[in-house]
Amino acid sequence: xxxxxxxxxxxxxxxxxxxxxxxxxxxxxxxxxxxxxxxxxxxxxxxxxxxxxxxxxxxxxxxxxxxxxxxxxxxxxxxxxxxxxxxxxxxxxxxxxxxxxxxxxxxxxxxxxxxxxxxxxxxxxxxxxxxxxxxxxxxxxxxxxxxxxxxxxxxxxxxxxxxxxxxxxxxxxxxxxxxxxxxxxxxxxxxxxxxxxxxxxxxxxxxxxxxxxxxxxxxxxxxxxxxxxxxxxxxxxxxxxxxxxxxxxxxxxxxxxxxxxxxxxxxxxxxxxxxxxxxxxxxxxxxxxxxxxxxxxxxxxxx
Amino acid sequence: xxxxxxxxxxxxxxxxxxxxxxxxxxxxxxxxxxxxxxxxxxxxxxxxxxxxxxxxxxxxxxxxxxxxxxxxxxxxxxxxxxxxxxxxxxxxxxxxxxxxxxxxxxxxxxxxxxxxxxxxxxxxxxxxxxxxxxxxxxxxxxxxxxxxxxxxxxxxxxxxxxxxxxxxxxxxxxxxxxxxxxxxxxxxxxxxxxxxxxxxxxxxxxxxxxxxxxxxxxxxxxxxxxxxxxxxxxxxxxxxxxxxxxxxxxxxxxxxxxxxxxxxxxxxxxxxxxxxxxx
Ligand SMILES: Nc1ncnc2c1ncn2[C@@H]1O[C@H](COP(=O)(O)OP(=O)(O)O)[C@@H](O)[C@H]1O
Ligand SMILES: [Mg+2]
Numbered sequence: 001x002x003x004x005x006x007x008x009x010x011x012x013x014x015x016x017x018x019x020x021x022x023x024x025x026x027x028x029x030x031x032x033x034x035x036x037x038x039x040x041x042x043x044x045x046x047x048x049x050x051x052x053x054x055x056x057x058x059x060x061x062x063x064x065x066x067x068x069x070x071x072x073x074x075x076x077x078x079x080x081x082x083x084x085x086x087x088x089x090x091x092x093x094x095x096x097x098x099x100x101x102x103x104x105x106x107x108x109x110x111x112x113x114x115x116x117x118x119x120x121x122x123x124x125x126x127x128x129x130x131x132x133x134x135x136x137x138x139x140x141x142x143x144x145x146x147x148x149x150x151x152x153x154x155x156x157x158x159x160x161x162x163x164x165x166x167x168x169x170x171x172x173x174x175x176x177x178x179x180x181x182x183x184x185x186x187x188x189x190x191x192x193x194x195x196x197x198x199x200x201x202x203x204x205x206x207x208x209x210x211x212x213x214x215x216x217x218x219x220x221x222x223x224x225x226x227x228x229x230x231x232x233x234x235x236x237x238x239x240x241x242x243x244x245x246x247x248x249x250x251x252x253x254x255x256x257x258x259x260x261x262x263x264x265x266x267x268x269x270x271x272x273x274x275x276x277x278x279x280x281x282x283x284x285x286x287x288x289x290x291x292x293x294x295x296x297x298x299x300x301x302x303x
Numbered sequence: 304x305x306x307x308x309x310x311x312x313x314x315x316x317x318x319x320x321x322x323x324x325x326x327x328x329x330x331x332x333x334x335x336x337x338x339x340x341x342x343x344x345x346x347x348x349x350x351x352x353x354x355x356x357x358x359x360x361x362x363x364x365x366x367x368x369x370x371x372x373x374x375x376x377x378x379x380x381x382x383x384x385x386x387x388x389x390x391x392x393x394x395x396x397x398x399x400x401x402x403x404x405x406x407x408x409x410x411x412x413x414x415x416x417x418x419x420x421x422x423x424x425x426x427x428x429x430x431x432x433x434x435x436x437x438x439x440x441x442x443x444x445x446x447x448x449x450x451x452x453x454x455x456x457x458x459x460x461x462x463x464x465x466x467x468x469x470x471x472x473x474x475x476x477x478x479x480x481x482x483x484x485x486x487x488x489x490x491x492x493x494x495x496x497x498x499x500x501x502x503x504x505x506x507x508x509x510x511x512x513x514x515x516x517x518x519x520x521x522x523x524x525x526x527x528x529x530x531x532x533x534x535x536x537x538x539x540x541x542x543x544x545x546x547x548x549x550x551x552x553x554x555x556x557x558x559x560x561x562x563x564x565x566x567x568x569x570x571x572x573x574x575x576x577x578x579x580x581x582x
Contacts (some may be wrong), residue, residue, distance in 0.1 A: 059488060059489070077489045078489075079491050089483060093505075106492050138581040138582055
């Protein structure tokens with residue numbers, strides 16, 4: 001069962017359309033992840049990434065299909081699945097400690113004050129916020145706020161961490177340190193994590209598997225990319241790894257062109273058996289051939 | 304910089320007040336011509352006609368009278384002659400009671416409306432019709448059913464304070480940020496606990512704003528209500544002194560109504576600041 005710790009089974013999400021019909025964000029989506037793995041979803045804005053994550057969190061319900069976590073179909077939200085929100089979503093009237101404690105008391109109702117505080121403190125220390133316990137969110141920088149969000153999510157020791165573009169609102173430097181932090185914590189605790197991102201390098205650094213989604217409406221999971229980089233990769237010399245550019249180009253190629261043309265060009269796509277790709281050294285790189293550069297229709301005619 | 308601005312503002316305020324008193328004093332100094340009349344008639348007419356004194360009391364008259372009132376605010380010489388402290392006390396007690404009842408009803412009901420789209424839609428027509436009714440229009444009905452003038456006044460206070468609180472509470476509750484609700488949901492926080500730990504603190508500034516509007520309206524309405532029902536209270540005092548033609552006392556009452564109203568507003572403003580959180 002461990003190879004399918006999370007299993008999204010044929011989910012669809014439809015919204016009522018303007019003309020009385022239905023607009024489908026995606027149909028028949030299958031996706032699975034083993035325990036302890038880090039999965040990243042990449043796709044263009046509006047393709048339905050947040051929708052998938054919200055369904056996984058239990059904040060939204062699929063129009064069809066089911067999500068199975070640890071052998072059980074999920075029903076609504078659960079303390080087993082912690083969410084780190086893009087906008088951090090801290091309660092502004094509570095302090096850092098108050099925000100983390102709120103999560104802790106929600107999970108362990110019978111704990112006394114001292115025990116809750118000690119437990120919350122442990123996670124505040126873990127994300128490097130020791131000394132800021134009594135600050136309110138308005139007194140924190142964006143990066144610190146998101147650290148509190150991470151501490152809050154981790155403090156309930158969830159089976160799965162769900163993250164919706166958690167670092168996209170942060171500056172590059174802060175983003176980098178938080179990525180390091182999240183990777184360290186996930187590796188140390190064997191945390192299963194599912195993350196949405198826009199940032200290709202973020203996905204390469206953090207993810208074991210990268211899920212590529214095509215453009216919506218009617219988005220599909222086009223491909224699963226296995227990260228060929230070693231587990232002990234470091235963020236700063238990621239780009240020195242021989243496979244880095246192969247992997248990066250593969251993903252960027254997908255985002256630039258294939259995510260748009262996928263539905264039209266691939267006819268026998270089986271949503272239950274999405275191809276798993278492991279970019280290697282043989283991946284095509286630019287060898288002075290204009291074919292690799294995307295051409296606009298006008299150029300094609302002129303040639 | 305700010306302290307000097309505050310100082311300058313205070314100086315201007317004092318200057319304006321002094322100018323106001325000065326103009327008032329000059330305008331009421333008494334320049335009217337003295338009519339020629341028999342002493343008996345003159346006695347009936349009073350100083351206005353005989354000594355050329357203005358019918359409007361001057362600031363010195365009001366000041367002297369005010370000092371008299373302040374020296375013994377709580378005397379009680381029967382139904383038509385009570386100290387101003389007692390009269391104000393009656394009014395504040397009625398406002399306090401009616402307002403308190405309104406809080407008890409409006410805030411839970413506001414929560415219900417804010418949290419439940421069904422109740423929001425179902426109760427909307429009633430609120431829309433009841434809200435614009437002048438609170439004093441309820442008075443005859445209240446007197447008829449309750450048969451007690453004091454309780455009727457409290458009921459009128461209740462009915463006028465309930466609407467701003469109800470509307471602000473339901474609006475504040477409905478407008479709580481979705482992400483905060485989602486935090487509570489992902490933490491499996493139950494409805495009751497969610498209401499107290501997320502919705503109440505998030506909506507508190509809006510609720511308190513409604514409560515502040517309500518206390519202002521209640522204080523406006525109590526004067527009119529007491530004029531109608533009589534007996535006790537600052538509103539009755541105003542009306543009684545008008546019947547006694549004691550404009551001095553009417554002016555003093557007006558001043559005190561303003562000061563008490565300001566104090567009530569300041570108290571609520573302080574509470575509002577206490578629950579407001581920076582984002
Ligand atoms: N409440 C809604 N009603 C109608 N359409 C919606 C609603 N919420 C999301 N959508 C649509 O679903 C699609 C996917 O949205 P989302 O999951 O937020 O995309 P992403 O996170 O990938 O940017 C979008 O095209 C959006 O317009
Ligand atoms: Mg999104």
